Amino acid sequence: MTNIINCWLLKSEPQGYSIDDLKRDKKTFWTGVRNFQARNFMQQMKKGDTCLFYHSGKETSVVGVAKVTAAAQPDPTQFVKGGHYFEPRATKEKPVWFCPEIQFVKKFNDPVNLGVIKADRALEGMVLRAKSRLSVQPVSEKHFNYILKELA
DNA sequence: GCCAACGTTGGC
DNA sequence: GCCAACGTTGGC
Numbered sequence: 748m749t750n751i752i753n754c755w756l757l758k759s760e761p762q763g764y765s766i767d768d769l770k771r772d773k774k775t776f777w778t779g780v781r782n783f784q785a786r787n788f789m790q791q792m793k794k795g796d797t798c799l800f801y802h803s804g805k806e807t808s809v810v811g812v813a814k815v816t817a818a819a820q821p822d823p824t825q826f827v828k829g830g831h832y833f834e835p836r837a838t839k840e841k842p843v844w845f846c847p848e849i850q851f852v853k854k855f856n857d858p859v860n861l862g863v864i865k866a867d868r869a870l871e872g873m874v875l876r877a878k879s880r881l882s883v884q885p886v887s888e889k890h891f892n893y894i895l896k897e898l899a
Numbered sequence: 900g901c902c903a904a905c906g907t908t909g910g911c
Numbered sequence: 912g913c914c915a916a917c918g919t920t921g922g923c
Contacts, residue, residue, distance in 0.1 A: 902922095903923105904921090908915105908916085911913085
């Protein structure tokens with residue numbers, strides 16, 4: 748049996764790319780992630796997987812839901828010489844960084860704050876509680892559903 | 900392959 | 912703005 752994890756959490760600085768930006772764009776490629784752990788999780792994402800969309804910075808809240816519409820593919824920003832996300836080690840044959848495509852699903856009326864997530868015993872073990880820096884992380888289906896149904 | 904130095908993220 | 916956490920780089 749393959750890995751059946753199919754819920755994720757994506758972090759974003761809202762000044763950089765917010766849930767409202769995603770709502771406007773409807774779809775986007777999740778480019779610019781430059782962390783190997785995060786990349787490895789993104790490569791496990793499949794079309795149809797669901798994602799919590801988290802705003803870091805001032806808000807520190809889960810603000811909505813997105814879904815994966817295409818599996819990870821080479822991140823084009825790694826080839827842009829002089830660009831912020833340029834990757835000198837990457838070639839077209841052997842790209843280093845990958846990005847799935849995601850689609851807007853919903854924005855919460857009530858964002859779920861990190862404080863609540865940390866305090867709620869039902870969310871014990873959530874990666875977000877421990878790994879403060881990881882920008883793409885798996886979420887158990889139980890935790891995902893709980894956040895949607897009980898907290899948002 | 901170790902580890903010190905360095906850089907970045909992100910909560911507070 | 913600070914700083915803890917932690918990922919990455921590069922010298923050895």
